[in-house]
Amino acid sequence: MDLIPDLPSGPLDVYRKQASFNWKKMKLFLESPEDIEIANEAFKYMEEEPIFQHPDRDLTLEEERHLTFQRMKKVYNSDILYPDDLFMNRNKHRVLNNVISLYDWSLLARKSLLIEFPMGAFLGLGTDRHRKFINSLMNREIGFAFCLTEISHGSNTKALRTEARYDIESESFILHTPDFEAAKCWAGCLGKTASHCLVFAQLYTPDGVCHGLHNFVTPVRDPQTLQPYPGVTIFDMGAKIGLNGMDNGVIMFNHYKIPRENLLNKTGDVTVDGKYVSPFKDPSKRFEGRVGITEFGVINLTKALTISIRYSAVRRQFGPENQGEIPVLEYPLQQYRLFPYLSGLYVLHCFSVKLKDRNMSFRLAVMGGSEDPDYLANFGQEIHALSCFSKPYSGWMARDAVQESREACGGHGYLKAAGFGKIRNDNDANCTYEGDNNVLLQQTSNWLLSLWVARQRTDFTRFPMGTVSYLNQYNKYLNMKWSSDTFNRNLKDEDIIQTCLDTYCWLVCWLCKATSQDMETLKSSGKNKFDIKNNCQIFRAHNLSLAYGERVFITWFLESIKEADVSLQIPLYRLLALFSLTRVLKHVSSYVEGGLINGENVVITNIEEHITRLLSEILPDSVSLIDAFAPPDFFLNSVLGNADGRVYEHMYRKMLTSPGSVTRDTNWQEMRYNIPSKL
Numbered sequence: 108m109d110l111i112p113d114l115p116s117g118p119l120d121v122y123r124k125q126a127s128f129n130w131k132k133m134k135l136f137l138e139s140p141e142d143i144e145i146a147n148e149a150f151k152y153m154e155e156e157p158i159f160q161h162p163d164r165d166l167t168l169e170e171e172r173h174l175t176f177q178r179m180k181k182v183y184n185s186d187i188l189y190p191d192d193l194f195m196n197r198n199k200h201r202v203l204n205n206v207i208s209l210y211d212w213s214l215l216a217r218k219s220l221l222i223e224f225p226m227g228a229f230l231g232l233g234t235d236r237h238r239k240f241i242n243s244l245m246n247r248e249i250g251f252a253f254c255l256t257e258i259s260h261g262s263n264t265k266a267l268r269t270e271a272r273y274d275i276e277s278e279s280f281i282l283h284t285p286d287f288e289a290a291k292c293w294a295g296c297l298g299k300t301a302s303h304c305l306v307f308a309q310l311y312t313p314d315g316v317c318h319g320l321h322n323f324v325t326p327v328r329d330p331q332t333l334q335p336y337p338g339v340t341i342f343d344m345g346a347k348i349g350l351n352g353m354d355n356g357v358i359m360f361n362h363y364k365i366p367r368e369n370l371l372n373k374t375g376d377v378t379v380d381g382k383y384v385s386p387f388k389d390p391s392k393r394f395e396g397r398v399g400i401t402e403f404g405v406i407n408l409t410k411a412l413t414i415s416i417r418y419s420a421v422r423r424q425f426g427p428e429n430q431g432e433i434p435v436l437e438y439p440l441q442q443y444r445l446f447p448y449l450s451g452l453y454v455l456h457c458f459s460v461k462l463k464d465r466n467m468s469f470r471l472a473v474m475g476g477s478e479d480p481d482y483l484a485n486f487g488q489e490i491h492a493l494s495c496f497s498k499p500y501s502g503w504m505a506r507d508a509v510q511e512s513r514e515a516c517g518g519h520g521y522l523k524a525a526g527f528g529k530i531r532n533d534n535d536a537n538c539t540y541e542g543d544n545n546v547l548l549q550q551t552s553n554w555l556l557s558l559w560v561a562r563q564r565t566d567f568t569r570f571p572m573g574t575v576s577y578l579n580q581y582n583k584y585l586n587m588k589w590s591s592d593t594f595n596r597n598l599k600d601e602d603i604i605q606t607c608l609d610t611y612c613w614l615v616c617w618l619c620k621a622t623s624q625d626m627e628t629l630k631s632s633g634k635n636k637f638d639i640k641n642n643c644q645i646f647r648a649h650n651l652s653l654a655y656g657e658r659v660f661i662t663w664f665l666e667s668i669k670e671a672d673v674s675l676q677i678p679l680y681r682l683l684a685l686f687s688l689t690r691v692l693k694h695v696s697s698y699v700e701g702g703l704i705n706g707e708n709v710v711i712t713n714i715e716e717h718i719t720r721l722l723s724e725i726l727p728d729s730v731s732l733i734d735a736f737a738p739p740d741f742f743l744n745s746v747l748g749n750a751d752g753r754v755y756e757h758m759y760r761k762m763l764t765s766p767g768s769v770t771r772d773t774n775w776q777e778m779r780y781n782i783p784s785k786l
């Protein structure tokens with residue numbers, strides 16, 4: 108417990124004293140003592156280093172990028188933020204990345220993209236001949252950008268048009284951008300800094316055959332002068348709505364030659380005389396990014412909810428007659444706007460930790476090579492389906508929570524110093540990069556629907572993570588009906604959660620069935636495969652992906668609760684019951700359509716009553732529940748969310764000390780009331 112410093116006393120004490128559990132114990136449920144120790148050291152270091160101090164004025168684009176770059180160098184040179192054992196200790200890497208993300212997403216993106224991401228690509232897709240690049244990266248002599256997206260194509264990667272044609276005579280690939288629409292764009296660190304790119308291009312052998320997208324190590328700038336090489340045109344994409352410490356750029360190649368060896372050739376190569384050879388495909392790499400991005404939502408939810416819950420606990424408006432004003436957190440409506448996201452934060456955190464662990468087990472199994480290939484294929488499919496769900500879900504949950512939190516803080520929430528603007532704008536990009544959310548989510552339903560088609564000859568328990576084993580009992584679930592007693596008033600939270608899980612089993616089975624039937628109907632009406640798939644997305648396939656994933660969220664958090672200290676279990680069950688009920692309620696139209704509800708709406712009333720009860724039970728715990736997640740004030744960087752709850756003192760100090768706040772405007776002479784009259 109000494110690891111976790113006490114919180115300063117102030118107006119939040121009222122709620123902290125009401126908590127039914129020890130918040131430090133809760134923190135230890137969320138993070139191990141080792142992780143807390145690593146994070147504490149990093150927090151202290153960054154808080155004390157001059158380069159990490161928050162500027163007291165808005166920076167220009169160039170200043171912001173320069174500062175972020177200098178900070179990145181500081182990170183790389185720090186034994187605390189970048190210790191020697193970082194790559195051997197993935198957990199340490201995760202914790203330190205989280206600390207950096209809490210501080211600034213641009214810094215994390217720069218640090219990851221320029222050096223770590225290419226290192227991963229070389230280890231995963233490269234071979235011995237690329238060792239020189241790894242050495243240069245380790246010596247910090249070069250830096251990379253990752254170039255996949257083109258001006259006219261992003262999600263549809265098959266349609267990308269950058270070409271890499273092999274030339275036997277010079278033993279090189281000739282990279283070419285046919286026109287501006289095929290220019291690579293959005294690549295982070297490309298605008299001003301990267302010396303090399305990992306370029307995805309269509310590989311053509313001299314016989315004119317296209318072998319699809321391959322990855323090419325491409326030097327684009329002189330690392331010393333930062334001038335692009337002849338044959339390469341680069342331009343910067345300019346200011347964005349967030350992540351402005353990062354320089355996203357556009358690049359075009361004009362018959363630009365790179366050595367044959369620069370092809371990352373683990374999954375496919377071209378011989379000196381121009382023959383294409385492909386030894387095998389490595390399935391272990393493709394999920395890594397999305398698994399990691401799932402955790403990004405946790406960071407943004409943490410920041411937004413720390414600010415809004417603490418502020419709501421001290422902000423007073425209205426009250427019963429003659430009894431003074433009450434904190435806005437006391438209003439059930441305010442609780443309903445914030446607590447489901449608080450429960451979502453707990454659920455998402457536990458899910459993303461488990462997903463990372465399971466992904467790591469999968470990758471180790473692939474590398475070990477001794478596992479049954481069917482087992483690996485099933486494991487890989489499950490990880491893929493889950494990460495294609497959880498990356499969008501986490502970005503969207505954070506997006507919605509940040510907006511609700513901003514509004515929950517009223518006008519003051521709109522101040523830049525409240526912090527929501529930066530969280531919102533930086534989180535926004537998570538919904539698009541590493542796969543647009545809506546496009547990605549389709550992969551989860553595609554997989555589920557393919558399983559459904561094969562349901563009569565499949566044993567669903569063969570999937571190692573157990574996320575679809577209930578499909579074995581699809582007949583039982585499809586016959587399920589809610590009775591007027593379902594979710595009855597006397598149900599305990601554990602039983603509520605179980606009923607929600609059963610409801611999700613019904614929902615997934617029914618959505619699989621209904622989507623497949625719709626597809627059959629469209630097929631018999633003469634629609635082609637493409638149209639059939641698209642016409643089943645809105646009310647069916649999209650919801651199917653959500654239902655599948657939400658059920659896994661609940662199941663995995665339930666596992667975590669059972670491992671928690673008994674003193675924490677009641678508040679955790681409450682959170683999970685609230686999460687489950689509010690999410691179950693969002694699928695009501697399917698229950699009506701699919702006949703789960705027959706006639707009476709009493710079950711919905713029961714659910715609403717339970718939600719109202721849970722909100723009031725979570726209220727006394729709410730501040731401590733968010734304290735267990737909250738970063739130090741320096742990292743939250745919000746006048747509304749400090750741990751001492753002294754909101755108005757912090758606002759006063761910030762406003763008074765902001766440059767120019769109490770002086771006359773420099774243009775004051777032109778702002779005097781001497782507007783010429785037309786009269």
Ligand SMILES: Cc1cc2nc3c(=O)[nH]c(=O)nc-3n(C[C@H](O)[C@H](O)[C@H](O)COP(=O)(O)OP(=O)(O)OC[C@H]3O[C@@H](n4cnc5c(N)ncnc54)[C@H](O)[C@@H]3O)c2cc1C
Pocket residue numbers: 253254255256259260261262263292293294295350355536539540541542543544545546
């Ligand atoms: C901050 C940031 C950093 C980035 N960094 C990089 C980087 O380093 N390297 C890189 O290569 N790229 C990068 N990107 C690009 C990013 O990966 C792409 O923007 C993303 O893959 C989406 O592609 P798109 O922009 O072409 O969207 P589109 O594919 O054009 O999608 C546009 C809209 O159409 C919808 N849509 C598309 N297809 C379908 C469909 N089949 N069904 C239903 N709806 C559909 C999408 O949901 C979306 O709403 C970055 C983007 C951002 C914002």
